[in-house]
Amino acid sequence: MKIAVLSGKGGTGKTLVSVNLAAVAREAIYMDCDVEEPNGHLFFRPKNIKTEKVSVRIPYADETLCNGCRKCLDFCKFNALAFIINKPIVFDDVCHSCGGCVLLCPQKALSEREKIIGEVQRGVSENVAVITGILNTGETSGIPVIKKLLNDVPAEADLIFIDCPPGSACIVIESIKDADYCILVAEPTLFGVHNLNMVHELIRLFDKPHGVVLNKCLEGENPAEKFCMEKGIQILARIPFDKELGKLNSDALIAARENQRYRELFFSLLQTVTKEVGYETVTNP
Incomplete structure (x- = not known):
């Protein structure tokens, strides 16, 4: 009980x-x-x-694979992703670890890493x-x-x-x-x-x-x-x-x-x- x-x-x-x-x-x-x-x-x-x-799983961006389509940015409702000077940026502190951006990325430029919280x-x-x-x-x-x-x-x-x-x-x-x-x-x-x-x-x-x-x-x-x-x-x-x-x-x-x-x-x-x-x-x- x-x-x-x-x-x-x-x-x-x-x-x-x-x-x-x-x-x-x-x-x-x-x-x-x-x-x-x-x-x-x-x-x-x-x-x-x-x-x-x-730990939680946080997206990690591989700049060499990213083509700048920004589908991940459009998907994320927590504004945990940005595209600055042609580079994808992940803001760990506001990421909710849903994994949606990783699944959605057509170039497989996003993967996940463990973050101890x-x-x-x-x-x-x-x-x-x-x-x-x-x-x-x-x-x-x-x-x-x-x-x-x-x-x-x-x-x-x-x-x-x-x-x-x-x-x-x-x-x-x-x-x-x-x-x-x-x-x-x-x-x-x-x-x-x-x-x-x-x-x-x-x-x-x-x-x-x-x-x-x-x-x-x-x-x-x-x-x-x-x-x-x-x-x-x-x-x-x-x-x-x-x-x-x-x-x-x-x-x-x-x-x-x-x-x-x-x-x-x-x-x-x-x-x-x-x-x-x-x-x-x-x-x-």
Whole structure:
């Protein structure tokens, strides 16, 4: 079962929730798809790390074969090709690696080469297999790295937690498309409601079963809670605005491994989510 954890912006508590859920499971895979700024590994501190590079195929132009027909330029909708001083130029940074220009070139002047854009790291932290996607600085799209993460999941994997990128862009869509359940993490502010509404609309487009975790809860009115009640969205758990939790998190410690109260909270959340999709998890809080 794949459980995706997402939020409308960074800093809401998405990694806090996904890391602690994986920690309280009997066995789990934690998959960090926030490839631009992955930080789950800072909490897990995985051992026996193995690294695999991720590459995409980029067109390469042979000037000696090109006759200047410019069919490749007309085809490319991303303006990744140009013809300057009778020479074909490829702009790697905006190429989407579709391969269409190579297939279309009548002179076979275009071929493809591998370009490394990031890597995937795999390690182990107690009961959790930690898989982290890392996009190289300056690359425009993390989708190939996310695809590599999701496509290489072991067939015997039982419980997978996907720490999604923040927001609702293409990389988020790629992260949740095969998820069995989505947890939306929200803050108790009007701005938090705006971001919650954004990801909620995305989840509804994909018709994914979902619920909300309210983080940083204080006494008094909670706009995010009011939004959930008005929209009929299930509130899965409420995490208090707590100094002890904040200190554990800032020290890159997993709260569920350090504090029994939070172990019980996240175990209860895990039980709630797994029962929602008819999956029974067995472990001891």
